[in-house]
Amino acid sequence: MTTISPQREVTRDLVLDAALALFTExxxxxxxxxxxxxxxxxxxxxxxxxxxxxxxxxxxxxxxLTAHMAQRIGTLERQHGSCHDQARAVVAELFDLTESAPxxxxxxxxxxxxxxLPDEPPVCSSRPFAMMREMVRRGxxxxxxxxxxxxxxxxxxxxxxxxxxxxxxxxxxxxxxxxYLDDTWTCAWRAVATS
Amino acid sequence: MTTISPQREVTRDLVLDAALALFTExxxxxxxxxxxxxxxxxxxxxxxxxxxxxxxxxxxxxxxLTAHMAQRIGTLERQHGSCHDQARAVVAELFDLTESAPxxxxxxxxxxxxxxLPDEPPVCSSRPFAMMREMVRRGxxxxxxxxxxxxxxxxxxxxxxxxxxxxxxxxxxxxxxxxYLDDTWTCAWRAVATS
DNA sequence: GTCTATATCATGATAGAC
DNA sequence: GTCTATCATGATATAGAC
Numbered sequence: 001m002t003t004i005s006p007q008r009e010v011t012r013d014l015v016l017d018a019a020l021a022l023f024t025e026x027x028x029x030x031x032x033x034x035x036x037x038x039x040x041x042x043x044x045x046x047x048x049x050x051x052x053x054x055x056x057x058x059x060x061x062x063x064x065l066t067a068h069m070a071q072r073i074g075t076l077e078r079q080h081g082s083c084h085d086q087a088r089a090v091v092a093e094l095f096d097l098t099e100s101a102p103x104x105x106x107x108x109x110x111x112x113x114x115x116x117l118p119d120e121p122p123v124c125s126s127r128p129f130a131m132m133r134e135m136v137r138r139g140x141x142x143x144x145x146x147x148x149x150x151x152x153x154x155x156x157x158x159x160x161x162x163x164x165x166x167x168x169x170x171x172x173x174x175x176x177x178x179x180y181l182d183d184t185w186t187c188a189w190r191a192v193a194t195s
Numbered sequence: 196m197t198t199i200s201p202q203r204e205v206t207r208d209l210v211l212d213a214a215l216a217l218f219t220e221x222x223x224x225x226x227x228x229x230x231x232x233x234x235x236x237x238x239x240x241x242x243x244x245x246x247x248x249x250x251x252x253x254x255x256x257x258x259x260l261t262a263h264m265a266q267r268i269g270t271l272e273r274q275h276g277s278c279h280d281q282a283r284a285v286v287a288e289l290f291d292l293t294e295s296a297p298x299x300x301x302x303x304x305x306x307x308x309x310x311x312l313p314d315e316p317p318v319c320s321s322r323p324f325a326m327m328r329e330m331v332r333r334g335x336x337x338x339x340x341x342x343x344x345x346x347x348x349x350x351x352x353x354x355x356x357x358x359x360x361x362x363x364x365x366x367x368x369x370x371x372x373x374x375y376l377d378d379t380w381t382c383a384w385r386a387v388a389t390s
Numbered sequence: 391g392t393c394t395a396t397a398t399c400a401t402g403a404t405a406g407a408c
Numbered sequence: 409g410t411c412t413a414t415c416a417t418g419a420t421a422t423a424g425a426c
Binding site for chain 2: 026027028029030110111112114115116122124125148149151152153155156157158159160161162163164166167170172173180183184187188190191192
């Protein structure tokens with residue numbers, strides 16, 4: 001969200017950051033545009049000037065975050081050879097991100113976008129999720145993963161880890177997620193691995 | 196939700212059914228109390244008489260559904276001996292329920308209750324989820340499930356199946372969930388089983 | 391591009407007759 | 409217990425000066 005930041009972009013980023021924090025803390029519908037402006041020290045007029053309406057703001061946030069995540073996954077794919085290593089790196093990254101930036105994780109995979117962005121496809125159809133499914137498909141082709149419906153395989157592989165994330169966001173887990181990574185990943189991989 | 200239904204309860208059930216349908220279709224915040232009254236053919240006054248306020252209505256719905264589900268799980272526990280059979284029966288039940296009553300499933304495990312019921316604990320703390328964790332704990336004691344943090348085990352066991360449910364609710368899966376039960380369960384159980 | 395002030399409107403909730 | 413009519417609030421969004 002923060003790049004070269006010509007003055008032009010500064011306001012936008014201020015607003016997006018405030019919106020992310022408030023959406024996570026109180027939810028989209030419990031957050032008014034006034035709240036966002038107050039928190040970002042930006043006037044309502046500016047917000048509407050930049051984003052058109054409240055949904056436009058949410059949309060901008062959503063695509064910025066998923067684009068960034070897709071890019072991260074792409075990098076991890078290039079850094080690791082096997083499907084096993086790639087998928088594990090993705091889970092590790094998601095766990096780290098949950099601790100370092102809970103609101104990002106919360107908004108990206110826990111918020112019910114359908115309710116405030118009716119035209120946006122569901123999260124599981126977003127770019128990052130598609131990349132993860134594709135990763136599984138390749139692992140099946142290479143023989144690392146048992147042959148089955150790829151949709152089932154990818155849901156079973158990532159389902160556990162993803163629920164660990166939501167459990168952590170709900171404060172159900174006492175310790176930071178990376179502490180649970182080894183055990184979680186062992187279970188996840190056993191679920192679908194050939195060996 | 197429908198028992199003996201003295202006239203006293205008839206209005207309540209009418210309202211709860213309409214609310215469930217609308218909350219699922221448009222979300223809690225996009226549904227007005229007027230909408231609910233219109234759909235249930237009941238006046239606003241009656242709704243407030245019975246439920247106090249909009250959140251009270253949601254609370255009544257939430258506890259009715261989780262109570263019912265907890266009861267179903269209890270029955271399944273009694274009908275099956277091993278942890279494996281119990282847990283599989285629970286997943287089968289959840290899959291069936293997702294097809295026969297999508298709104299029930301949707302409201303129970305997909306809605307973001309925190310946003311409209313701030314005082315209610317998160318879903319994963321509800322009775323049914325607690326029962327499922329306890330089931331896993333027993334399976335670990337009896338040696339069916341590998342020794343590990345019980346919270347991780349239960350998340351890994353049920354994480355895949357639960358994500359299958361949300362995928363189906365998001366219309367990502369073309370066929371009815373029970374068609375996927377065998378493969379999903381095989382993966383889920385392998386994730387945590389000792390053998 | 392940013393601001394303040396304001397229009398408009400829908401919603402949650404209540405009053406009070408029957 | 410159910411209804412209709414109404415209130416009061418607070419939200420989204422706009423207008424128009426700077």
